[in-house]
Amino acid sequence: MPPLPGELVFKAPKKGKPPIHLLDLDPAGRRAAVVDLGLPAFRADQVSRQWLGRLSDDPAEWTDMPAPARDAIEAALLPTLLTPVRTIDCDRGTTVKTVWRLHGGALVESVLMRYPERVTMCISSQAGCGMNCPFCATGQAGLTRNLSTAEIVEQVLAGARSLARGEVAGGQGRISNVVFMGMGEPLANYRAVVGAVRRLTEPAPAGLGIGARGITVSTVGLVPRILDLAGEGLPVTLAVSLHAPDDALRDTLVPVNTRWKVSEVLDAA
Numbered sequence: 001m002p003p004l005p006g007e008l009v010f011k012a013p014k015k016g017k018p019p020i021h022l023l024d025l026d027p028a029g030r031r032a033a034v035v036d037l038g039l040p041a042f043r044a045d046q047v048s049r050q051w052l053g054r055l056s057d058d059p060a061e062w063t064d065m066p067a068p069a070r071d072a073i074e075a076a077l078l079p080t081l082l083t084p085v086r087t088i089d090c091d092r093g094t095t096v097k098t099v100w101r102l103h104g105g106a107l108v109e110s111v112l113m114r115y116p117e118r119v120t121m122c123i124s125s126q127a128g129c130g131m132n133c134p135f136c137a138t139g140q141a142g143l144t145r146n147l148s149t150a151e152i153v154e155q156v157l158a159g160a161r162s163l164a165r166g167e168v169a170g171g172q173g174r175i176s177n178v179v180f181m182g183m184g185e186p187l188a189n190y191r192a193v194v195g196a197v198r199r200l201t202e203p204a205p206a207g208l209g210i211g212a213r214g215i216t217v218s219t220v221g222l223v224p225r226i227l228d229l230a231g232e233g234l235p236v237t238l239a240v241s242l243h244a245p246d247d248a249l250r251d252t253l254v255p256v257n258t259r260w261k262v263s264e265v266l267d268a269a
């Protein structure tokens with residue numbers, strides 16, 4: 001349902017949540033999940049090395065593992081989370097936008113942007129958004145649900161696989177930067193976003209090994225969560241979308257300003 005003017009939604013609806021995925025788990029959690037399947041713990045590192053290190057999403061290529069182990073892990077821990085609905089490219093194929101259908105039917109989008117010196121993925125952290133900025137189509141649609149850590153990381157992995165396969169104009173490449181500037185307010189989905197930043201930055205087999213300084217978390221100014229993020233020990237870049245320098249104007253453009261004022265946001269940043 002569309003939000004009322006100025007209404008803020010911080011608590012996301014629970015419905016439509018995706019099944020658990022390997023990327024929701026840290027290395028210890030993955031080992032425990034694999035042991036629960038009756039397999040030796042080291043299979044978790046093997047599958048992580050394939051999925052995150054070699055960017056292989058085809059179990060038939062995992063020839064370092066017996067087929068029954070591959071099948072069991074795929075069935076239990078690698079559900080399909082993102083289904084492409086539409087892809088649009090521009091800038092001679094160096095900018096690629098994809099609309100994804102999530103478990104439960106919600107739609108989100110990600111954009112791969114290739115520049116001479118870097119490749120940036122712009123990703124979504126929520127389906128819809130509860131921050132209700134009146135100029136923003138996503139905000140006007142309201143908040144459908146939070147994305148899981150794995151759904152966030154899989155957007156980056158989809159871009160990474162496509163680059164590794166040479167499918168993006170300019171030939172093979174790697175993702176160097178990730179910006180949380182797609183759909184959603186990342187700090188309103190704090191736990192999943194911090195989990196995703198850890199997965200993106202930790203070296204393989206734990207994660208994708210992207211430099212933390214290449215990751216930008218963008219917020220409209222959720223002050224308590226900015227302070228929490230500062231305490232995580234993650235040297236990511238914080239971007240604050242101010243849109244207006246004074247409280248009177250910002251109250252109208254960014255409704256969360258009625259909760260935390262410009263000076264509080266700047267102090268926290």
Ligand code: SF4
Nearest residue numbers: 129131132133136139
């Ligand atoms: S926080 Fe961002 S995504 Fe959410 S309504 Fe505002 S501008 Fe749109």
